[in-house]
Amino acid sequence: VSTREKKFKKSIMMVVSTTTVVDPRILSASPFRFHFIVLCFFALSSFPVVSLALVISSFSGVSRHSSTPRWPVVLSAGKGFGSRSGSGGGFEKSTGSASKKKNVSTKKNSAASPPLNSFQAAANSNPKEAARILKLYGGDIQKGTVERIKIARSELERSNPALGEAMNLYEQSTMFRRSVEGLSVMQEAEVPVEAWEMENRRERRLVEIHEEFGVTTTEIHNAFQLLTWDASAEARGFRGSAELPKNMSERLGLALSLATERISSKEGRLLDVGCGTGVTVGEIIARNLLAPKQVVGLDISPEMTAVASRKYTRSAFVASDFMDYSVEENGSFESVLFCMSLHDLPDPVAAITQAISLCNRGGRIVITHPRGASHVQMQNRKNPIMVRNQLPDATQLGAICSSFDGVELTYAPADAGSSKDAAEGYLAVLEVKE
Numbered sequence: 001v002s003t004r005e006k007k008f009k010k011s012i013m014m015v016v017s018t019t020t021v022v023d024p025r026i027l028s029a030s031p032f033r034f035h036f037i038v039l040c041f042f043a044l045s046s047f048p049v050v051s052l053a054l055v056i057s058s059f060s061g062v063s064r065h066s067s068t069p070r071w072p073v074v075l076s077a078g079k080g081f082g083s084r085s086g087s088g089g090g091f092e093k094s095t096g097s098a099s100k101k102k103n104v105s106t107k108k109n110s111a112a113s114p115p116l117n118s119f120q121a122a123a124n125s126n127p128k129e130a131a132r133i134l135k136l137y138g139g140d141i142q143k144g145t146v147e148r149i150k151i152a153r154s155e156l157e158r159s160n161p162a163l164g165e166a167m168n169l170y171e172q173s174t175m176f177r178r179s180v181e182g183l184s185v186m187q188e189a190e191v192p193v194e195a196w197e198m199e200n201r202r203e204r205r206l207v208e209i210h211e212e213f214g215v216t217t218t219e220i221h222n223a224f225q226l227l228t229w230d231a232s233a234e235a236r237g238f239r240g241s242a243e244l245p246k247n248m249s250e251r252l253g254l255a256l257s258l259a260t261e262r263i264s265s266k267e268g269r270l271l272d273v274g275c276g277t278g279v280t281v282g283e284i285i286a287r288n289l290l291a292p293k294q295v296v297g298l299d300i301s302p303e304m305t306a307v308a309s310r311k312y313t314r315s316a317f318v319a320s321d322f323m324d325y326s327v328e329e330n331g332s333f334e335s336v337l338f339c340m341s342l343h344d345l346p347d348p349v350a351a352i353t354q355a356i357s358l359c360n361r362g363g364r365i366v367i368t369h370p371r372g373a374s375h376v377q378m379q380n381r382k383n384p385i386m387v388r389n390q391l392p393d394a395t396q397l398g399a400i401c402s403s404f405d406g407v408e409l410t411y412a413p414a415d416a417g418s419s420k421d422a423a424e425g426y427l428a429v430l431e432v433k434e
C-alpha cells in the first residue's frame, strides 16, 4: 500500500470521525473549517459515494439545528385546544389560523436575529465547552431544553400534584383567553358556549385548588419561570454575552453607568435582580464599574445562579424569589438593577415597591431592556405564560413614585412602539432622595 493511499485513508477517517463525533455546527464555526472543506473535497475525489453521503448527512444536521429560538419555550400541556378539536366551527378555524400565525412569526423572528450566531460565536472561542453543552442537551439545544422542561415538569406533577394540575389549568386558560383576545368582535361571538363553559370549569377548579392547597397564581407563574430558566441555564451560560449585539451592548453601557455612578469605588453594593447566568454582572466587572464583591446577583433559578457563581467567583449570587428577599435579612443596596427581568416577575409594581424598600437613601433603581418595550410586548403576545407582563410606561412609573415620599422618576422610558424605544431600548431610573 503506497504512502499516498495511506494518507487518503487517514484523511477519510478524519472526515468520518469529525462529522460523526463532533457536531458539524462547531466545525462550521471553528477556525479549522477550511481544512475540513479541503478534506471533504479530498475524500470526495477518491470515494465519491461514501463521502458525499457523509457530507450531506452532516450538513442536513446543521439545517435541522438552525431554528433554535432564543427565547426558552414553555411546553404546552397538550390537552387544551387539542382535546377540543372537532367541537365547533368558527372557533376551530380561528385557533387554527392563530397557531399558523404563531409559526410564521417564530420564523420571522429567528430570521431577524439568527440564534445560532451566539452559540457559534461562543463555540468559536471554546469548541470543547460547546461540545460538552451540546452533549448535555442531547445534540440539540432547542429540543434538549424542551425535553429538560418536560422531565422537570412531570417530576413536579408527581411531587406536587396540586401545583401540577394548577399549572395545566392556568396554561390552558391563558392560551384560551389569548386566542379569544386575538379574534375580531364578530368571531368572538362565534366561540362556542361549550368552550366558555370549559373555561369557567377551569377557573372554578383553580379557585378550589387555591382554597384547598393554597396554590396561588404567583406560585404557578414562578413554577413556570423556575422550570424554564433552570432548563436553559447551562446553554445560556455558555452563550453568555456573545448574545449581546453591539448596539445592545452600548445601550446596556448607559444603563450600567447610571446604575453604578453613585456607588464609590470601595463601598456600596448593587443588586442585579433576575441576574440569570451573570451576563450583566460580567459586564459591570469587565467595564470596571464596580469591584466584583460590590455586585450581588439574585435569581429565582438555582441553576442560573450556579452557572453565574462558576463564572464570577468573587461576586455573590443568591437563589431566591426577589419578593422573598428582605432588607431586614440582607441589608440595603445603593442600586437595584432589573436588566431584562422586570417583565418576568409576577407583579412589576410589587417588584418595584420591593426594590424601593431595598434601596438606600440616595440610591437608584434602574430598569432596562436593551431590546426595548416593544420587544417585550411582542414576547408577551407570543408567550403570555412566561412573559405575563409588559414593561411599565412613564405614567405607570410616575404613579408608583407618587405613592412614596422622596421617590422620583429621573429618567423616563420611551413608550413601546415609539421611535425612541426602537433606537434606544427601554431605560427607566427611579431615585430615592436623601
Ligand SMILES: C[S@@+](CC[C@H](N)C(=O)[O-])C[C@H]1O[C@@H](n2cnc3c(N)ncnc32)[C@H](O)[C@@H]1O
Residues within 6 Å of the ligand: 222, 225, 226, 229, 273, 274, 275, 276, 277, 278, 279, 280, 298, 299, 300, 301, 304, 320, 321, 322, 323, 339, 340, 341, 344, 345, 346
Ligand atoms: C430574561 S432573563 C434575564 C437574565 C439576565 N438579567 C440577563 O440579562 O441575561 C430573566 C431572569 O429573571 C429571573 N426571574 C424570574 N422571576 C424571578 C423572581 N421572582 N425572582 C428572581 N428572579 C426571577 C429568571 O430566572 C431569569 O433568569
